[in-house]
Amino acid sequence: MTQETKYETLRRALVEIIDSRMAPHDPLPSERELMQQYGVSRMTVRQAVEGLVRDGRVYRIQGSGTFVTERGKITKSLTFSSFTEDIRARRMTPGSKLLLLEVQPAEIDVARDLFLEPGSPVVHVRRLRTADSEPMCLENAWVPEEFAAALARGRDVDSLYDVLEAAGAAPEHADQIISATVVNREQAELLGVPNNFPALRVSRVTHDARGRAVERAISLYRADRYDYRVSIARSR
Ligand code: 16G
Numbered sequence: 001m002t003q004e005t006k007y008e009t010l011r012r013a014l015v016e017i018i019d020s021r022m023a024p025h026d027p028l029p030s031e032r033e034l035m036q037q038y039g040v041s042r043m044t045v046r047q048a049v050e051g052l053v054r055d056g057r058v059y060r061i062q063g064s065g066t067f068v069t070e071r072g073k074i075t076k077s078l079t080f081s082s083f084t085e086d087i088r089a090r091r092m093t094p095g096s097k098l099l100l101l102e103v104q105p106a107e108i109d110v111a112r113d114l115f116l117e118p119g120s121p122v123v124h125v126r127r128l129r130t131a132d133s134e135p136m137c138l139e140n141a142w143v144p145e146e147f148a149a150a151l152a153r154g155r156d157v158d159s160l161y162d163v164l165e166a167a168g169a170a171p172e173h174a175d176q177i178i179s180a181t182v183v184n185r186e187q188a189e190l191l192g193v194p195n196n197f198p199a200l201r202v203s204r205v206t207h208d209a210r211g212r213a214v215e216r217a218i219s220l221y222r223a224d225r226y227d228y229r230v231s232i233a234r235s236r
Pocket of ligand 1: 160161202204
């Protein structure tokens with residue numbers, strides 16, 4: 001039998017408390033209180049709460065805290081997929097040109113999203129993604145250093161998610177921010193579009209089934225070649 005990790009123990013304990021003693025919209029105890037009460041690190045608390053947010057058990061209000069979700073609420077979600085799957089679903093052939101594969105010290109935002117200390121080593125993977133050989137997306141991904149060897153073996157890193165899955169960290173959930181932007185000169189050249197061409201910027205933090213953050217990525221899609229489908233349901 002595998003031993004439960006601190007993250008799993010805390011997450012289970014929080015679910016029990018929510019179910020037995022808390023009402024919808026009650027605030028969760030603070031990070032500090034949870035750290036003290038369960039004798040775990042801030043990162044473990046963050047991972048556990050993050051898992052509950054993903055499961056729709058709690059919700060966050062920036063600057064206010066984390067609160068218990070109303071039961072029966074429908075959680076809005078985007079379909080989770082890889083670039084390779086997205087392109088195949090459109091009956092095109094996915095391609096990948098590796099531009100950079102390098103171990104670097106994590107910048108503050110990458111470290112925060114991967115639950116690492118700033119400056120910890122991470123692997124930076126920069127790729128130009130193509131569909132039927134046409135440039136479609138420029139992708140920067142940072143993954144924990146433990147996957148460096150697996151990535152180096154993966155030749156051109158045709159599918160990052162296949163590599164992660166083979167290494168026992170199959171991506172399962174992602175939090176995304178989608179915004180509009182324009183490409184700079186270097187990006188324009190790689191994507192084969194004029195300077196200042198419109199693009200869709202998708203910033204993603206990806207977790208595996210155990211709640212580990214396995215990827216922080218920024219995908220820059222040509223606005224003329226990519227759209228995003230969102231399934232949403234009324235919550236009331
Ligand atoms: C998607 C992901 C990207 C991930 C890639 C893996 C978005 C916005 N981004 O492009 O974060 O690295 O898929 O695809 O969905 P791959 O397995 O084909 O390399």
